[in-house]
Amino acid sequence: xxxxxxxxxxxxxxxxxxxxxxxxxxxxxxxxxxxxxxxxxxxxxxxxxxxxxxxxxxxxxxxxxxxxxxxxxxxxxxxxxxxxxxxxxxxxxxxxxxxxxxxxxxxxxxxxxxxxxxxxxxxxxxxxxxxxxxxxxxxxxxxxxxxxxxxxxxxxxxx
Amino acid sequence: xxxxxxxxxxxxxxxxxxxxxxxxxxxxxxxxxxxxxxxxxxxxxxxxxxxxxxxxxxxxxxxxxxxxxxxxxxxxxxxxxxxxxxxxxxxxxxxxxxxxxxxxxxxxxxxxxxxxxxxx
Numbered sequence: 158x159x160x161x162x163x164x165x166x167x168x169x170x171x172x173x174x175x176x177x178x179x180x181x182x183x184x185x186x187x188x189x190x191x192x193x194x195x196x197x198x199x200x201x202x203x204x205x206x207x208x209x210x211x212x213x214x215x216x217x218x219x220x221x222x223x224x225x226x227x228x229x230x231x232x233x234x235x236x237x238x239x240x241x242x243x244x245x246x247x248x249x250x251x252x253x254x255x256x257x258x259x260x261x262x263x264x265x266x267x268x269x270x271x272x273x274x275x276x277x278x279x280x281x282x283x284x285x286x287x288x289x290x291x292x293x294x295x296x297x298x299x300x301x302x303x304x305x306x307x308x309x310x311x312x313x314x315x316x
Numbered sequence: 317x318x319x320x321x322x323x324x325x326x327x328x329x330x331x332x333x334x335x336x337x338x339x340x341x342x343x344x345x346x347x348x349x350x351x352x353x354x355x356x357x358x359x360x361x362x363x364x365x366x367x368x369x370x371x372x373x374x375x376x377x378x379x380x381x382x383x384x385x386x387x388x389x390x391x392x393x394x395x396x397x398x399x400x401x402x403x404x405x406x407x408x409x410x411x412x413x414x415x416x417x418x419x420x421x422x423x424x425x426x427x428x429x430x431x432x433x434x435x436x
Contacts, residue, residue, distance in 0.1 A: 208385050211385050211386045215386065216386045216387050217382060217383045218383050218386060228382070249336060250357075256337075256412075257333060258405050258412075258416045258424070259420070260337075261401060261408075262424050265431065268394065268431055268434060272434065286433055287433065287434050289433055290429075290431065290433030290434040291430065291434070293430030293433065294426070296423075296426050296430075297422070297423040298423070298427065300422055300426065301424070301427075304417065308415030
């Protein structure tokens with residue numbers, strides 16, 4: 158009998174469903190969202206500048222490694238790479254308290270940002286197929302964004 | 317050539333991010349955002365073997381991505397790497413032992429299909 162009662166009051170059990178229950182301290186959610194935004198912005202602008210620079214540099218496929226190094230001399234490539242190094246660091250910071258299975262889908266909102274900037278700043282046409290893609294990503298981000306960032310109990314209690 | 321690069325990118329990114337997540341979990345939570353403290357964090361994680369290996373993987377993925385972007389449009393390059401979402405969620409569940417519930421599975425699948433649709 159005591160064994161059953163112990164199992165019932167076992168706090169471990171409350172964490173069993175952590176991946177599905179929307180419980181996390183407000184300050185954890187706030188710092189997670191701010192860091193997610195920083196991670197997304199450094200990646201989106203990093204990729205954009207990199208791609209812009211590499212279009213000036215030309216094809217790297219089949220080129221010797223020196224060509225890759227020389228590509229860094231292009232100012233757009235250099236700017237892009239700098240932002241992507243910052244992305245790497247902030248991504249690590251975010252992963253220090255949040256699950257990979259949380260960070261991964263949530264940071265994909267960057268794709269939506271790319272599609273929207275293409276539509277509204279570069280006057281690209283976005284097909285209905287792409288808009289449905291955007292809608293699916295937004296749906297996925299909302300679903301995952303409502304789960305607690307960390308499934309490890311200690312991480313939430315500490316902060 | 318394009319699809320070989322995509323395969324390299326997906327494999328290296330997945331391995332790199334799983335190693336990165338494992339390394340950061342070993343390091344512990346980063347809460348102090350003052351420049352000095354962040355500098356100490358950078359120093360500490362530069363000696364973390366999982367992180368070193370992850371950065372190596374990310375570098376492979378990065379140079380393969382650079383090569384891909386130099387021959388293909390960004391609108392092909394980015395969505396083509398969507399497969400990594402499902403692969404990494406699987407690895408997060410079975411290697412990192414994360415608590416992946418229904419919402420996270422549904423979210424990962426939605427994002428993956430959404431990213432793939434962006435390329436159409």
